[in-house]
Structures are given as C-alpha cells and as structure tokens.
Amino acid sequence: AQSVTQLGSHVSVSEGALVLLRCNYSSSVPPYLFWYVQYPNQGLQLLLKYTSAATLVKGINGFEAEFKKSETSFHLTKPSAHMSDAAEYFCAVSRNSGGYQKVTFGIGTKLQVIP
Amino acid sequence: DAEITQSPRHKITETGRQVTLACHQTWNHNNMFWYRQDLGHGLRLIHYSYGVQDTNKGEVSDGYSVSRSNTEDLPLTLESAASSQTSVYFCASSEPGSEQFFGPGTRLTVL
Numbered sequence A: 001a002q003s004v005t006q007l008g009s010h011v012s013v014s015e016g017a018l019v020l021l022r023c024n025y026s027s028s029v030p031p032y033l034f035w036y037v038q039y040p041n042q043g044l045q046l047l048l049k050y051t052s053a054a055t056l057v058k059g060i061n062g063f064e065a066e067f068k069k070s071e072t073s074f075h076l077t078k079p080s081a082h083m084s085d086a087a088e089y090f091c092a093v094s095r096n097s098g099g100y101q102k103v104t105f106g107i108g109t110k111l112q113v114i115p
Numbered sequence B: 001d002a003e004i005t006q007s008p009r010h011k012i013t014e015t016g017r018q019v020t021l022a023c024h025q026t027w028n029h030n031n032m033f034w035y036r037q038d039l040g041h042g043l044r045l046i047h048y049s050y051g052v053q054d055t056n057k058g059e060v061s062d063g064y065s066v067s068r069s070n071t072e073d074l075p076l077t078l079e080s081a082a083s084s085q086t087s088v089y090f091c092a093s094s095e096p097g098s099e100q101f102f103g104p105g106t107r108l109t110v111l
Helices: none
Strands: A002-007 A010-014 A019-027 A032-038 A044-050 A056-058 A064-068 A073-078 A087-097 A100-105 A109-114 B004-007 B010-013 B019-025 B031-038 B042-051 B054-057 B064-066 B076-078 B087-094 B106-110
Touching: A002 A087, A002 A100, A010 A019, A019 A032, A019 A087, A019 A109, A032 A064, A032 A073, A044 A056, A044 A064, A044 A073, A073 A087, A100 B031, A100 B042, B004 B087, B010 B019, B019 B031, B019 B087, B019 B106, B042 B064
Parallel strands: A010 A109, B010 B106
Antiparallel strands: A002 A019, A019 A073, A032 A044, A032 A087, A056 A064, A064 A073, A087 A100, A087 A109, B004 B019, B019 B076, B031 B042, B031 B087, B042 B054, B064 B076, B087 B106
C-alpha cells in the first residue's frame, strides 16, 4: 500500500519569502515521487520528479525538492516566492508493480502569495 | 507537439442521462487514466487502462465505465448521471514509471 500526506491544505507566504510545501509518503517499495502544479481552470503539470537518482531534484520555475528516505519526506521549496507561484500543488507517489504503475496523489496544498 | 485533449470542456446534464466525456492523446502512451477532482478530496482515480482492450477500476468507479479500442482514446461514460457526479474530470496519460500528462479538464454539472 502507498499513501501521500500533504501537511497544510492552505499556505500563505509573502512575495519574496521562502516557500515550503510539505509532503510525506509511505510506500512498501522504493517510490517515484512527483510534484505537480495546477493553475486555476487548468490541468496538472509536472514541476519535478524523483526517480532514485539524485536526492535533490530541481524543477521548473525555481522549485526544488529533496528526497529524505529516513524521514519519508519529499518537501517542495523555493527560495523566493513570486506572485505567479500562486496555485495548487500536488505531491504524488508512484510505484511500479509487474510493469504496471500505481499513482497516489495527495489532497493538494493551495499556495497564496501576498504582495 | 504531442498533447492530450478533453471534450467538452463544460457540460450540463440532467439526472439519469447518459454522458460521455472524451479524452484523446497524441503522446502514443500506453497508460491512460481518468480522475475526478473535488474540494477536499484531491484527485481520485476512476478508471485506468494500460493498453488497448485493457481497462481497470479505480477507487471511485461506481457509475462510470470506460473502453479502450485504440491507443489514443479513452472515453469515460456515466451510465446514469447523478448529482454526486458533479465534478471536474481530468484525463491523463503516461509511459510506465514516468510522469503523467494531464488534459485541461471537463467541468460536469448534473442537475
């Protein structure tokens, strides 16, 4: 079984401040981990992914995430928030089983950026 | 450029009617998925397919069906629409073990 927990359904930061969105996962096998972003009235798009290579993963728009196996975490960070970062962010865990892929999404964290 | 499209983007229907939502991808991906997105629930998997003629139930499959007759399309059918099926529906596709590519969504309202 696998699951994803995103701590905080809403996060507010000031423009220019650090963004930290938390994600903890559980998985019985080494996972693949993803962060997606959803802007209003759009589908999800990939920010970054971890696939068992480097533990610090850099994504688009200045975001990065660090895989910490001991903490079963994959938190998303950005040093300085921009107004355009206001969106909903989803963490997802994926595992392959017999060639098939099972993906589980978190419930999402809505990021508000305050000018 | 490869893409994944959904139609219609918005649909209003009445309780009891059959509704079909279309999903078409040009990525040539074997894996295709249907999700619904509701406030407080995130994305929930309805049905998925790992290839032509393959379909599988997700966690919220009751009242929905899919068919996969070719690689590009995975239409989602609501057999008899209910108000509880008012939601935003997303289609996605992927290669095994890789990220999913999402369509723009269909907003369905069942009156």
